[in-house]
Amino acid sequence: MKKLMSTVIIIAMLITVLTTGCSNSNNGNATKQKSGKDEKVTLTFVNWATGAEEQMYKDLISEYKKDNPNIDIKIQQVPWDGYQDKINTMVAGSAAPDIIYMSQLWFPAFASKGVLLDLSKNVNNKDFDKGDFHPVLLKAGTYDNKVYWIARDLDYVVLYYNKDMFDKANLKYPDENWTWNDLLQAAQKLTKDTNGDGKIDQYGFLSVGDYVSFPFIWQNGGKILSSDGKKAEFDNPKTIEAMQWLSDLITKYKVSPDPSTIRDQGTSTMFKNGQVVMATFGRWLAPSLKSIQNFHWGVALLPKGKVNRNSFVSGSGYTIFAGTKHPKEAWDFVNWLSSAKIQEEMAVKIGFGVPSRLSVEKKLFADSSDPNDKVFAEQTKYMTPIPTLPNLQEVLDIYNKYFDLVRLGQMSAQDAGKKINDEVNQVLSEK
Numbered sequence: 031m032k033k034l035m036s037t038v039i040i041i042a043m044l045i046t047v048l049t050t051g052c053s054n055s056n057n058g059n060a061t062k063q064k065s066g067k068d069e070k071v072t073l074t075f076v077n078w079a080t081g082a083e084e085q086m087y088k089d090l091i092s093e094y095k096k097d098n099p100n101i102d103i104k105i106q107q108v109p110w111d112g113y114q115d116k117i118n119t120m121v122a123g124s125a126a127p128d129i130i131y132m133s134q135l136w137f138p139a140f141a142s143k144g145v146l147l148d149l150s151k152n153v154n155n156k157d158f159d160k161g162d163f164h165p166v167l168l169k170a171g172t173y174d175n176k177v178y179w180i181a182r183d184l185d186y187v188v189l190y191y192n193k194d195m196f197d198k199a200n201l202k203y204p205d206e207n208w209t210w211n212d213l214l215q216a217a218q219k220l221t222k223d224t225n226g227d228g229k230i231d232q233y234g235f236l237s238v239g240d241y242v243s244f245p246f247i248w249q250n251g252g253k254i255l256s257s258d259g260k261k262a263e264f265d266n267p268k269t270i271e272a273m274q275w276l277s278d279l280i281t282k283y284k285v286s287p288d289p290s291t292i293r294d295q296g297t298s299t300m301f302k303n304g305q306v307v308m309a310t311f312g313r314w315l316a317p318s319l320k321s322i323q324n325f326h327w328g329v330a331l332l333p334k335g336k337v338n339r340n341s342f343v344s345g346s347g348y349t350i351f352a353g354t355k356h357p358k359e360a361w362d363f364v365n366w367l368s369s370a371k372i373q374e375e376m377a378v379k380i381g382f383g384v385p386s387r388l389s390v391e392k393k394l395f396a397d398s399s400d401p402n403d404k405v406f407a408e409q410t411k412y413m414t415p416i417p418t419l420p421n422l423q424e425v426l427d428i429y430n431k432y433f434d435l436v437r438l439g440q441m442s443a444q445d446a447g448k449k450i451n452d453e454v455n456q457v458l459s460e461k
Contacts (some may be wrong), residue, residue: 031369057394064180076109076117077131086379090169094366098281101359114139121145129364134170134421135241137179142420146178147350152361153177154388162387164369166343170415180348180368182376183383186341187242187310189213189333193326195232195307197222204308204330206408210275213308213333215286217285220307230284234430236297236309237279237286241416241426244342245310247272248414249335255417255458264429265447272335273436274443281439289434312339313406316380329405332412343413345383383408421457428453439455 067374079087079193084107091103108116114136120126121140140146153168154161157402160168164184170180189204196203199219204212217234224231236245252269256263263269279286287300298315300306302322310332310382318328348364350357366372373385377394384406385391396407419425432449435441 040293049443062271062274070100070102071356072104073129073354073363074104074106074109074127075129075131075357075363076106076120076127078108078113079105083123083380083382085426086262086376090367090372090375094363097327097363103363116324120324126351126353128351128356128360130349130351131182132179132345132349133346134179134181134185134418135416137171137349138173138418138422139420140349141173141176141178145352147352147354147357147360148176148178149180149361150177152365153180157367158429160336162389164391164410165384165389166413166415167345167386170343170345170418171347173418173420176351176360180364181345181386182248182347182368182373183313183345183385185312185314185345185383186343186409186413187312189330190301190311190315191330192301192304193328195325197414199233200339205245206331207338208247208330208333210333210335214279214283214285215277217308220282221285229288232304233287233300233306234285234308235279235308236274236300237294237308237437238297238310239289239430239437241344242310242340243273243276243433244278244416245322245332245340248340248342249332249338250275251335251337259417262451262458263453264450270443270447273447274432277433277436277439280437289437298397313384316402317381322341329402331405331409334414335385336414340412340414341409342416343410344416345386347356347386349448419458421460424457425454428457 040317067201075087075091080264084105086155087105091105094103095101117126117130117132117140123415125143130146137146150193152158163181164295167181167184168177191204193203194218195266201219206217220232220234221230223229224230247269250268250272252272253263254269280288283423287295287306290405292300295305297309298311298420300313301309304325316329332341348367349362350364354360368386370389373387373390375395377383377385377390384395389406391410395403398404398407416422426457432446434443436443436446
């Protein structure tokens with residue numbers, strides 16, 4: 031039934047896109063009035079922004095309209111929960127927005143169905159200045175050798191730590207020389223039963239699953255997929271070794287809470303409450319920590335494994351609906367949002383992520399007097415893109431299903447790796 035519904039949605043999407051050229055309807059939700067120089071164009075921009083971020087976009091649109099009085103941009107706010115499904119429904123129902131703010135993890139599923147506009151020529155224009163973008167992000171926005179996604183900022187992780195708890199244990203803070211072994215040794219000293227009831231109240235580290243665990247696989251020399259993305263590599267011995275080490279932190283060394291506890295209490299909540307001393311998070315956590323007065327925190331590069339200290343890299347950014355009636359106007363707005371000036375303005379106002387432009391990252395992070403900012407800049411030298419797969423979520427669901435069993439001590443990493451590999455290869459063969 032699930033496959034049948036997916037087929038219906040895909041067909042509806044394709045019909046929507048293919049009929050754009052021969053229909054007088056307002057495909058792409060864009061409307062226009064008059065003609066020539068006085069043409070009035072309305073574009074719809076969908077995103078999940080709330081609070082300060084939502085207000086930021088409203089202010090930016092007002093700023094853009096000063097120089098583009100004939101362009102009206104309407105924001106359509108869609109909640110984060112269910113966002114991808116909602117976009118699917120909008121597209122299938124011929125109500126797609128012109129500009130879609132989207133996670134890098136999602137765009138391949140839309141691009142593979144012909145729903146997104148190919149932006150390859152646009153990014154090669156001089157006014158875009160693609161040389162100022164992180165090369166890894168241009169790669170991350172590419173599917174089938176075409177660019178569909180323009181990164182606003184980078185999503186990757188560094189090692190957050192509670193300085194007060196390190197001080198109390200008389201331990202040195204994590205630094206660029208740390209390895210996995212240093213992480214484990216510190217986590218063991220920081221894991222404590224603080225009230226003597228026989229239960230651990232303070233964990234040294236938070237060992238997570240999902241794609242946030244992929245960095246440890248890469249750091250160990252393991253692989254997720256083959257270089258061409260057509261074959262799973264979860265049964266790679268180095269991949270299995272990394273999966274087992276992450277699980278041992280929970281089941282053998284007891285320095286991390288188990289998956290059930292993490293799901294019930296939340297990763298960032300456990301760190302803020304002092305239940306875990308170290309954890310991997312992205313830049314998005316930093317603004318909320320600045321208002322916390324009960325502990326001091328810092329960040330460090332990810333500890334080095336056998337091969338490297340790479341994080342995954344993903345992010346959020348902009349796509350354009352292939353059926354928009356105004357591709358030029360839609361691109362002009364995306365290009366403006368992606369400019370160095372506007373990226374800097376965004377970073378200063380909300381500070382959720384590290385900007386995708388190298389010049390802005392250097393100015394606000396690498397050249398910052400804040401040591402934490404410098405760490406965020408330095409970690410960008412050590413990143414591996416998450417594979418751009420249309421069926422990435424299916425791959426992650428399979429991985430999580432078995433890796434959670436390993437982390438609960440109910441399956442060996444070796445058995446899980448084989449199970450994951452077999453099922454992911456089946457999914458990849460259906461691509």
